Amino acid sequence: MHLSSLLAVLSFGGATLAAPLVVQQPLGDSGHEPYTPENRNPYDKKIDSIGEKLTPLPWRNGNGATVLGPRNRERERQNPDLVRPPSTDKGNMPNMRWSFADSHIRIEEGGWTRQTTIRELPTSKELAGVNMRLDEGVIRELHWHKEAEWAYVLEGKVRITALDTEGGSFVDDLEKGDLWYFPSGHPHSLQGLSPNGTEFLLVFDDGNFSEDSTFLLTDWLAHTPASVLAENFRVHPEVFKAIPQSEKYIFQGSNPDSIDKEIPDSKGYKKSKLNFTHKMLDQEPVNATGGRVRITDSTNFPISKTVAAAHLDILPGAMREMHWHPNADEWSFFIRGRARVTIFAAEGTARTFDYQAGDVGIVPRNMGHFIENLSDDEPLEVLEIFRAPKFEDFSLFQWLGETPRRMVKEHLFATDKKAGEKFEQAVWDAEKDVIKDNVSVDEYERKEKIEL
Numbered sequence: 001m002h003l004s005s006l007l008a009v010l011s012f013g014g015a016t017l018a019a020p021l022v023v024q025q026p027l028g029d030s031g032h033e034p035y036t037p038e039n040r041n042p043y044d045k046k047i048d049s050i051g052e053k054l055t056p057l058p059w060r061n062g063n064g065a066t067v068l069g070p071r072n073r074e075r076e077r078q079n080p081d082l083v084r085p086p087s088t089d090k091g092n093m094p095n096m097r098w099s100f101a102d103s104h105i106r107i108e109e110g111g112w113t114r115q116t117t118i119r120e121l122p123t124s125k126e127l128a129g130v131n132m133r134l135d136e137g138v139i140r141e142l143h144w145h146k147e148a149e150w151a152y153v154l155e156g157k158v159r160i161t162a163l164d165t166e167g168g169s170f171v172d173d174l175e176k177g178d179l180w181y182f183p184s185g186h187p188h189s190l191q192g193l194s195p196n197g198t199e200f201l202l203v204f205d206d207g208n209f210s211e212d213s214t215f216l217l218t219d220w221l222a223h224t225p226a227s228v229l230a231e232n233f234r235v236h237p238e239v240f241k242a243i244p245q246s247e248k249y250i251f252q253g254s255n256p257d258s259i260d261k262e263i264p265d266s267k268g269y270k271k272s273k274l275n276f277t278h279k280m281l282d283q284e285p286v287n288a289t290g291g292r293v294r295i296t297d298s299t300n301f302p303i304s305k306t307v308a309a310a311h312l313d314i315l316p317g318a319m320r321e322m323h324w325h326p327n328a329d330e331w332s333f334f335i336r337g338r339a340r341v342t343i344f345a346a347e348g349t350a351r352t353f354d355y356q357a358g359d360v361g362i363v364p365r366n367m368g369h370f371i372e373n374l375s376d377d378e379p380l381e382v383l384e385i386f387r388a389p390k391f392e393d394f395s396l397f398q399w400l401g402e403t404p405r406r407m408v409k410e411h412l413f414a415t416d417k418k419a420g421e422k423f424e425q426a427v428w429d430a431e432k433d434v435i436k437d438n439v440s441v442d443e444y445e446r447k448e449k450i451e452l
């Protein structure tokens, strides 16, 4: 815990939220040759092996040895805290990291898809993720599935269509930073729009979901006798002689017209009373000293009853404070930057993982953790996603700050009264500092001439 951390108690949607971002102490002097027998790193400070172009070696405070056998230097560089874990890491913990770069890609006409499910990452139990790209005009065909679908648009523009249980129709065009949510079983379609189509992250509320086993319009019709189709639609069976013999799944379509021109003009057409979409990045952020947080759950996106999410911009030099989530496993998706995360699993067990753009991270519910910026120049952008109606977390800082001070000191500083006083002081100062520093996002943008 960095004692210079700052705490802000901010209000969001009526609930009190401890500011999850805190300013970190600068990266200490790990030396220019951190992976040598001579190097000492008593505080386990992080090392950006990618930024500093270092290949990690398992030397730690004089212990360890070189690697003689076969090596994958790229992977070692991506995982500096697996090759040389902090000395505080202990015990067994299942894997909590997966890169979409390691997922099989299904290539189709004008698009592709790849998934991270319980099969790729066994700890991905509550949620499964799919990364999909649809070029201009390309359609992910009309379909449904038993899982609810939540999505975040990563790039480009996409048109979605859906039907609700009262026969109400929904059509909307979305762009980067927008969300959609289709409740379980609701039929829908997706289409990439001009000029370059779209790419998005889909999240399903079951880790065992498979993007290959959804219910598709073409698949159903191809497996229904033509006589039944004729009876159902009251036309001659000949009408169906040219329909696809198997599923289309993803295919090139024509560019759609505006929504107004495309919706059916029949008397039976009904507009849905529900809103399946939400503009997450247009939300007013909660400003913390080290970044910004946007939380979207069923309180501000009512249809999203089973998925809650937080979008975090963590500035270079900042960290998402030590915390845990009481109501669901965390399924994180890293959009940009690099991060170090240590997960504490009780019974003296802790393990550190490193993440970068395109990675998925899991933190099982209730396990303590933090997210540190591991990059010198790039801000960190992360989505934290949960199978829950509401975003909930507990802040270690807030807990200790709001517990009687004697109690805290007797736990941590019984043998060092001076340190106990310093700790107490840090808490006081932190509360004052927050007000001074709460515009640091703007200052950062002005100074660096970048927009987050």
Ligand SMILES: *[C@@H]1O[C@H](CO)[C@@H](O)[C@H](O)[C@H]1NC(C)=O
Pocket: 195, 196
């Ligand atoms: C679309 O893609 C082309 C080719 O990759 C690129 O040159 C162009 O800038 C893109 N347009 C937009 C609006 O992103």
Ligand SMILES: *[C@@H]1O[C@H](CO)[C@@H](O)[C@H](O)[C@H]1NC(C)=O
Pocket: 118, 208
């Ligand atoms: C996942 O689904 C498959 C196919 O439906 C099933 O065989 C398997 O047992 C399921 N696995 C888990 C962990 O639920």
Ligand SMILES: *[C@@H]1O[C@H](CO)[C@@H](O)[C@H](O)[C@H]1NC(C)=O
Pocket: 171, 172, 275, 276, 277, 278, 279, 280
């Ligand atoms: C849905 O809600 C969003 C606000 O997040 C709004 O911008 C959008 O216009 C709404 N869409 C429809 C079709 O009502």
Ligand SMILES: *[C@@H]1O[C@H](CO)[C@@H](O)[C@H](O)[C@H]1NC(C)=O
Pocket: 284, 285, 286, 287, 441, 442
């Ligand atoms: C957060 O900061 C942005 C500018 O960076 C500002 O527009 C917004 O009003 C602030 N939000 C709050 C809740 O103070």
Ligand SMILES: *[C@@H]1O[C@H](CO)[C@@H](O)[C@H](O)[C@H]1NC(C)=O
Pocket: 008, 010, 287, 435, 436, 438, 439
């Ligand atoms: C930031 O500071 C200003 C001025 O001190 C204050 O009015 C505002 O409420 C603060 N915003 C937050 C999100 O703490």
Ligand SMILES: CC(=O)N[C@H]1CO[C@H](CO)[C@@H](O)[C@@H]1O
Pocket: 024, 025, 026, 027, 315, 316, 317, 318, 373, 374, 375, 376, 377, 378
């Ligand atoms: C520990 C830390 O703060 N790491 C880096 C995050 O980004 C800042 C700003 O660029 C760097 O100075 C830090 O070294």
